[in-house]
Amino acid sequence: MPKLVKQLKEQKALELSHVKSLTPVAEATVNPLVRALIQAIIQDSGKHASICQALMDVDAGESTPKLDLDMAVAVELHQNIKQHIRVESSMITRLESMVKEAGDDRVAELLRYMLDDERRHHSLLTQLSNLLDRDEAAYDEYMRLFQTFMVVPPEG
Numbered sequence: 001m002p003k004l005v006k007q008l009k010e011q012k013a014l015e016l017s018h019v020k021s022l023t024p025v026a027e028a029t030v031n032p033l034v035r036a037l038i039q040a041i042i043q044d045s046g047k048h049a050s051i052c053q054a055l056m057d058v059d060a061g062e063s064t065p066k067l068d069l070d071m072a073v074a075v076e077l078h079q080n081i082k083q084h085i086r087v088e089s090s091m092i093t094r095l096e097s098m099v100k101e102a103g104d105d106r107v108a109e110l111l112r113y114m115l116d117d118e119r120r121h122h123s124l125l126t127q128l129s130n131l132l133d134r135d136e137a138a139y140d141e142y143m144r145l146f147q148t149f150m151v152v153p154p155e156g
């Protein structure tokens with residue numbers, strides 16, 4: 001096992017134990033704003049664990065795995081993704097109007113943050129749909145999408 005894969009395995013275990021031990025902390029937190037902050041760390045840790053697993057599955061980039069899915073599985077996945085593209089679209093529309101209606105600037109800013117996330121989700125799913133639509137997409141293209149989506153771009 002390459003050294004990095006071993007470290008990813010340990011990192012994943014750390015992230016998951018963080019999720020496990022922080023969950024009751026969040027549940028016991030009365031202040032809703034603090035609770036949401038702790039929950040955000042829990043979600044991020046779950047996301048970090050998923051990234052570790054995916055990188056382990058592609059051998060930390062050391063080999064080029066075959067990512068092609070069985071045809072029936074691919075068609076079903078593609079259908080599900082298309083449906084969720086529509087869900088993300090409606091979330092974007094809703095949030096846009098909520099941002100306009102928010103009386104408190106700080107609340108509006110948080111809603112804008114969510115709106116940015118929904119736009120990223122929509123864009124990711126659209127790009128994913130385009131990749132799945134092709135008979136053959138290269139590992140590099142999936143890797144690039146994974147990379148650009150998982151790494152939150154700096155505020156511009």
Ligand SMILES: [Fe+2]
Nearest residue numbers: 015044045048
């Ligand atoms: Fe983490």
Ligand SMILES: [Fe+2]
Nearest residue numbers: 088117118121
């Ligand atoms: Fe979303």
